[in-house]
Amino acid sequence: MPKLPYAEIARIEERRLAVSVAAVVACAEPIAGGWMAFDGEGSWGNFAVGLGLDGPVSGEDLDRLVAFYAARGAEPQIQVCPFAHGSLVRGLADRGFVLREFENVLARELAPDEDLRALASYGGPGELEIVRIDPGDEAQVRVFIEIATSGFRPADAPISPVLFEITRRVVAHPGCDSYLALVNGEPAGGGSVEISGEGAALFGASVLPRFRERGIQQALIARRLERVREQGRLLACISASPGIPTERNAMRLGFFMAYSKGIFTRRSESPEAPA
Known part of the structure; x- marks a missing residue:
């Protein structure tokens, strides 16, 4: 069993990711304890992460997230940690976001x-x-x-x-x-x-x-x-799609499954935010 609780591992990794991506993209803004980032069409840096780890996420924040990506002509994408406040998933659903895929986060204590x-x-x-x-x-x-x-x-x-x-x-x-x-x-x-x-x-x-x-x-x-x-x-993480060779190699070297997060997207034809 890991020495750190799974929720604490998630807090450390999601905040590291949010701050680090914000530092290397063309444009980023803090939001609800995390960051939303954009780096141009086709970049892997176009996503939001780290929201809701400190408490509820307001509707105003989620409307701002939608507007941030709409202004740049990009499909909003947000990585949702399972330890985020439940208001995040509910608010995303109200705004037409859907689950597109999962990503596993593997951790290792040294x-x-x-x-x-x-x-x-x-x-x-x-x-x-x-x-x-x-x-x-x-x-x-x-x-x-x-x-x-x-x-x-x-x-x-x-x-x-x-x-x-x-x-x-x-x-x-x-x-x-x-x-x-x-x-x-x-x-x-x-x-x-x-x-x-x-x-x-x-x-x-x-x-x-x-x-x-x-x-x-x-x-x-x-x-x-x-x-x-x-x-x-003394803590390292690796993120990978479920079942790919990276995940298997990491587990052979002592990494364990810490948590799985959802990747949510909202297409342009999705309904507007609720009144």
């Missing part, structure tokens, strides 16, 4: 003396090295972005300018560290870790297809967990 490198072993040919990216090295940053985003776009599809720019800002963020996995010097995978407040999150990891099934993703997880502990935090 022991001060745990041998984290022993968690994963590389099982392929050649030598594996994991290096931390220097945000000031433009060439290295470009290689990292190309590799780390490869699993989030169709095979052989070029990276979009929107995805490139927000990933560049993430890499440059002072609370973020990014790592590139090299096999005999050849880029094979990459991932980032962001440390803020009381916790940290591992995210944005990809391994190129020809290097998969060798333990590279697990090695990237282990190295980033080391970084979390180096920075004085």
Whole structure:
């Protein structure tokens, strides 16, 4: 059993996410204890998160959320934590929001003396090295972005300018560290870790297809967990769609299912807010 209550893990992670996304997008505003963010058409940074953790969410706040995205021509999307006040879900339903999908949040508590490198072993040919990216090295940053985003776009599809720019800002963020996995010097995978407040999150990891099934993703997880502990935090989270390889790899390395949150959206043809 975790030392921290599940509700406390959720409070730490949802607030970290809200503040961190707000710091790397083009436009963000605080709302109901969380943040709503927008970064342009097609960006993954277009969502609201962290609402309702401190108490009821007013109808005025939800109307403001709808207006925020309508003014930017975007479909409102909000991540709803199961520990948020019930007024949030009720208010969203009244405004035509519907549940689109779930996202699992996995957590791991770190022991001060745990041998984290022993968690994963590389099982392929050649030598594996994991290096931390220097945000000031433009060439290295470009290689990292190309590799780390490869699993989030169709095979052989070029990276979009929107995805490139927000990933560049993430890499440059002072609370973020990014790592590139090299096999005999050849880029094979990459991932980032962001440390803020009381916790940290591992995210944005990809391994190129020809290097998969060798333990590279697990090695990237282990190295980033080391970084979390180096920075004085003992809680790390990973968010993933249910059942994907990221979730399985994390659980093999000691992560547990902390909570599942709903992703709600409201289409433009949805009814207006109740009078």
